[in-house]
Amino acid sequence: MATVMKTTREVKGVGLSIPRADGAEKVTGKTEYVADLKPKGMLHAKLLRSPHAHARIKRIDVSKAKALPGVRAVIVAADIPGLKKKAPTRAHAVLAIDRVVFVGQPVAAVAADELAIAEEACDLIQVDYEVLPAAVDPLDAMQVGAPPVAEAGTEADTSEALAHSGVAAAKSEAKPSKAVNISQQAKINRGDLAKAFAESDVVIEKTYRIPMVHQGYLEPHAVLAQWDQQGQLTLWASTQGSFNTRSEVADILGLEENQIKVIPMECGGGFGGKIRALCEPITAVLAKASGRPVRYVMTRREELDAGNPAPQVIIKLKTGCKRDGTLMALDADTIIESGAFSGAVLTMSAVFIASVYKFPNFEVRGFEVLTHKPSIAAYRAPTAPHTFFAIDSQMELMAQALGVDAVEFRMRHLMQEGDPMANGQKWQSNGAKQVLARIAEHPLWKNRKAWSAQSGKNGRGLCGTGLAVGGWIPGLQPTGATVRLNPDGSLTVLTGQVDIAGTNIALAQIAASAYGLDIDKVKITTGDTDVAPMTGLSAGSKTIYTVGTAVLEAAKDARKQTLQIAAAEMEAAVEDLEIEDGRVVVRGVPDKGVTLASIGKKGNLYMSKIPPVLGVSHPAFAVQAPAFAAELAKIEVDPDTGQTTIHDFVVVQDAGKAINPLGVEGQMQGGAVQSIGIALTEAMMYDKNGRLMNPSLLDYRKLTAADLPNIETIIVEVPAPAGPFGARGVGEPPIVPAPAALANAVHDATGVRLTELPLSPERIALAIAARS
């Protein structure tokens, strides 16, 4: 565990609930997002997008668009050198070359003086398509003979898995399939499956299905691109990782990374959807062609039609146990629909389903399937809500079949530190059992029978309670941070970390505690890719765990330098010195000391021989810290309409150490509501031609304040051995448990078990009607 500096007076830092420093900017509307920028001479971009899910492009005529006054550039695929037909990622397919593979795929791009002119120019571009059959449902698409999505020979993209997953790739014994749309396969197994099922007394088999959902970040994708006379490209981006954006754009456009500066603007939500490049390359091309700064902002319809949503996941799950509750066998197919381009976290999903509960015999076959739909990306613990929906529904079903308590049954079989995961990797220390135990102590769980007994009384509908556990193994990525002592005795922390959720205040708190200075004397800045230390993605619940470690070590380095300077000046030993109230003092002799300001000033004095204090750390990481949450829902279902009302909702989460409890609660509440949305209302609905039928926020239902109760939060702290002050990742776990918790609650209330999401009123009402 990280060393906590000892001071006679407690430093105001780690553990305090402090609002983020930029709060006042945000509540006054002064915070700048990409779409708020408007440099002189700026042009507006618009993309012409495919109306077909699958079609051959026979001809594109842009002459009328080019002739429209105010149009400064019109680009088609042929204008972009080096564009490859076998695009390895969605971002590499900047514009469609001769075939479109999803509705909304960009075909041509326009930059014009005004947005209205760019829109009119797009209308004037004539494209002749030959419409081809589309593969829309993943189960059909994975069959031999389905319409092909990728060009033959395109490599699978596993980089998303590398960015996110905490799990080393499972050894795949799967043979390449002749079904052309199966782009990745994984297979993991252990033990004798057939024998174990033969010896099982209870065998349950279900198919779980979760549709594509959109991350729903409120700020649509946006970028501003500008080239200078030296051929340097500057991108003002809404991104979860500026260095990642720089690498991807360089690779796609054939530039050196040093030719690009990415300035991360305030990111209006990402949740995994703003990791990969999307509209940056084409905007840079338009800026180059027009010689002007070009701003591109996606519309909400474009976001829903052609963003990069979360995949549809279908899990066929069969589990067996003995009459005494001994787990015997698990057999699963996990099918992840990746849309038009590869990139799903297939391995993570396949490994997780057989790793959380201790099944001695298992086989999991994973398939990534391409379809003629927008390609997918991460969404907060990608595929974990899906995986836990299946496994935690299944554990509940098995407990009920055995007639035992569902919490005790889970507790008996839940993995813990040292247990092998499905791929043989050992589970690290984690709080899965602690969060489950804590939520089972909640009065709402203890009193669940009394709530159920309210069903049908006093005008009540059907009353029920459900819970589930869920988690994630946060990612790792090398990173860097510097901590500088200023002439006024304050500290400045610099990283390249994009702060979306409020991580900067927590990083500043870590610096404060590690150095020995109060938080109000610490300022933190996120630098652009020209000035900041190399910093990874704001993704994978890893900012505090990794960047926090860099800041901790850099602050300790700065403290050491400070004490060394003071020791020389005071003719004292470094070991005898302490930082207190902005001064370095000899321990036990509070009168003797030098101020941090005087040390800081000497680092910036003309002719001074005292070096400026600059703490530096740039670590890489090897040890992960799994993070778990448990959620409980107390609900009421209208038996006639199938409408579910949530009366109470509780999240218990292991934060390791809550550096800033206020921020941790915000993550838990926001994550829980996203989880409830996946469970109850959200689905991207496609027709048989691959067209999205609900491309607006009216028809695609995100939860509103009127749909929800207050979300109660309970933080549990099981320290992560390698985390700063014991902290572990908090962003992702709370999005995981609600689908299973709500399916369990709906079952408790109504007696019907639903295995397909969302748990819509229609689905619930039909299930109730079918049973009676």
Add this chain to the structure above:
Amino acid sequence: MAKHVLNSTINGEAVEILVQPYDTLLDVLREDLRLTGPKEGCGTGDCGACTIHLDGKPVTSCLVLGMQARGRSVTTIEGLAMTGALHPLQDAFVRHGVPQCGFCIPGALMAAAAVLAEHPKPTEEEIRYGIAGNLCRCTGYTKMIAAIAEAAAAAPARRG
């Protein structure tokens, strides 16, 4: 297309500008007047990020044409607190740690201000329905509702 003259009172100041007849009020505010506090999250009135007050009533400015503000009074987030200090709602939002990504906040605050104008001592349900047109994807609304309730409780009782 020929531009039209728009005369309006915006955040307390008389404004006269030329606008396209098809420009939304949100476009006029953001692109012409550079009041970029109101955000465009959907452009179809579903997300509430562009909420402003038109003659004191909350509207999604993406669904109003700029010319419809002729002779009327517009208040944006930039005009919520004209004194330099934060409005009690803004202050409560900061202290409760409401803003995360922050994109919904200007619209949510304008909706919240309208709730308090209509219900000086609102119930939780009145707050929830009052901001039901404002999507937030980061907070789960819990802290937002607590902040609005606290700001309402702290406000002096309305006279008469």
